[in-house]
Amino acid sequence: MDSKGKYETVHKANVRYEKDVMKNYQPSQEFLEKKAEQASEGMAEYFSFLKKNWTTVVVEHKVMEEKEAQEMVWQMWSKEKGVKTKKRKISKPKITIEQKTPVSAFLIFQKEITEKLVEMAGVTLSNAEVLGMVTERWKTLDQDLRMEYEKRVEGEV
Numbered sequence: 001m002d003s004k005g006k007y008e009t010v011h012k013a014n015v016r017y018e019k020d021v022m023k024n025y026q027p028s029q030e031f032l033e034k035k036a037e038q039a040s041e042g043m044a045e046y047f048s049f050l051k052k053n054w055t056t057v058v059v060e061h062k063v064m065e066e067k068e069a070q071e072m073v074w075q076m077w078s079k080e081k082g083v084k085t086k087k088r089k090i091s092k093p094k095i096t097i098e099q100k101t102p103v104s105a106f107l108i109f110q111k112e113i114t115e116k117l118v119e120m121a122g123v124t125l126s127n128a129e130v131l132g133m134v135t136e137r138w139k140t141l142d143q144d145l146r147m148e149y150e151k152r153v154e155g156e157v
Contacts, residue, residue: 049077105149109141110134 050073057069057076113134118125125133 103153105153108152109149
């Protein structure tokens with residue numbers, strides 16, 4: 001048996017064992033009492049805060065529904081107690097290919113000529129065909145025109 005097969009066999013055995021253990025698991029009475037005490041302390045504190053601030057929130061925001069009022073009171077309590085709530089991740093700005101690759105004379109030429117080639121062909125061309133045609137034209141391009149593209153690169157940088 002190869003190492004992957006051995007790993008899978010051991011993994012399956014561990015999963016079965018864990019399921020069997022969890023079926024029979026019963027937390028101790030001491031643990032359950034401690035958790036209940038912690039929960040009741042936090043809940044009593046929250047409900048007293050809710051009772052104190054509910055009216056204020058509802059009066060200030062007359063059009064608000066009950067669920068919105070509850071959410072607002074919860075946010076107020078969370079801020080006061082320093083309870084961490086889930087925050088939305090701010091996505092980083094995506095870097096486009098244009099930002100990654102430095103501008104070159106060929107890229108400027110390619111961008112301009114591709115549009116013209118597609119129009120002139122009148123037929124749908126694959127990217128490889130278009131790129132091949134652009135490359136051929138670049139190779140046969142007059143030196144004076146190439147220099148113009150090079151100057152444009154210097155102007156953009």
